[in-house]
Amino acid sequence: MQQGWGSGERGAGSGERGAGPDPERGLAPAPGRPELRAGFRTGRDPNSRQTGNYLLENNNIRCTNICYMPSTNAVKKYLKGGIYHVYNRGNNKDLIFFYEEDYLLFKYLLFRYLTKPTNGKKIQNYSGAIKLHAFCLMPNHFHMILEQLGNKTMSGFMKSLLVSYSLIVNGKHKRVGHVFQGVYKARLLATDADLMTVSNYIHLNPVELGKDPTGYLYSSYRYYLDTNKDCEFLTKDKLCKYVPGLTSIGARPRSGLRP
Numbered sequence: 229m230q231q232g233w234g235s236g237e238r239g240a241g242s243g244e245r246g247a248g249p250d251p252e253r254g255l256a257p258a259p260g261r262p263e264l265r266a267g268f269r270t271g272r273d274p275n276s277r278q279t280g281n282y283l284l285e286n287n288n289i290r291c292t293n294i295c296y297m298p299s300t301n302a303v304k305k306y307l308k309g310g311i312y313h314v315y316n317r318g319n320n321k322d323l324i325f326f327y328e329e330d331y332l333l334f335k336y337l338l339f340r341y342l343t344k345p346t347n348g349k350k351i352q353n354y355s356g357a358i359k360l361h362a363f364c365l366m367p368n369h370f371h372m373i374l375e376q377l378g379n380k381t382m383s384g385f386m387k388s389l390l391v392s393y394s395l396i397v398n399g400k401h402k403r404v405g406h407v408f409q410g411v412y413k414a415r416l417l418a419t420d421a422d423l424m425t426v427s428n429y430i431h432l433n434p435v436e437l438g439k440d441p442t443g444y445l446y447s448s449y450r451y452y453l454d455t456n457k458d459c460e461f462l463t464k465d466k467l468c469k470y471v472p473g474l475t476s477i478g479a480r481p482r483s484g485l486r487p
Contacts, residue, residue, distance in 0.1 A: 306380045316412040317369035331446045342461040357381040359463040365446035371430040
């Protein structure tokens with residue numbers, strides 16, 4: 229691994245603990261925020277999960293009276309054998325995939341963490357602990373359907389995946405700071421109808437880009453449609469009866485994420 233890959237700031241990825249301005253430091257940059265120039269404002273900082281009072285001071289926002297508010301689906305209900313819609317987007321709705329190689333890197337990390345090592349090395353791995361049933365990588369967000377076979381294995385997997393991706397991408401593109409917007413979100417899919425609705429939504433997400441989802445390279449859809457295509461880190465038995473023949477987006481699931 230190149231030394232440059234470590235140039236991202238600590239916490240560049242979004243594991244279980246989330247991200248945002250450090251309340252101990254009390255300052256967050258405020259470029260382009262004319263609404264704060266009056267001097268004092270009560271409300272929510274759109275770049276964090278905090279609410280409270282914000283005071284403009286030397287073109288910076290000083291946070292006071294911090295009060296933490298839970299984001300939608302940020303608090304998980306971890307169940308053994310639970311199936312979840314897992315998603316997140318870029319910090320400040322920015323891109324998380326800048327070039328084609330970034331999409332391929334994310335897919336490689338899925339392979340790296342979800343398939344058994346073949347070289348005998350003892351490395352962090354979630355094969356046998358996590359199943360990936362669906363995924364779609366979009367320019368500024370991602371969606372996955374994950375099944376955790378343990379009691380709380382999804383937390384460790386998501387931390388490994390997102391921190392690894394963030395550190396590598398920040399190093400490659402000479403970036404610093406957070407790649408993802410706070411903690412990843414996850415909603416338990418408790419019924420078959422819910423699972424089918426979310427599967428449809430995820431696999432047809434590329435329609436929002438004006439692209440044909442059947443040929444979209446960064447989605448699990450094409451692996452379901454073509455039985456000759458194989459994806460080693462994808463488990464297809466759960467959704468195979470739902471996916472083929474999708475023709476419309478239908479209802480947006482409650483956990484849907486607007487880019």
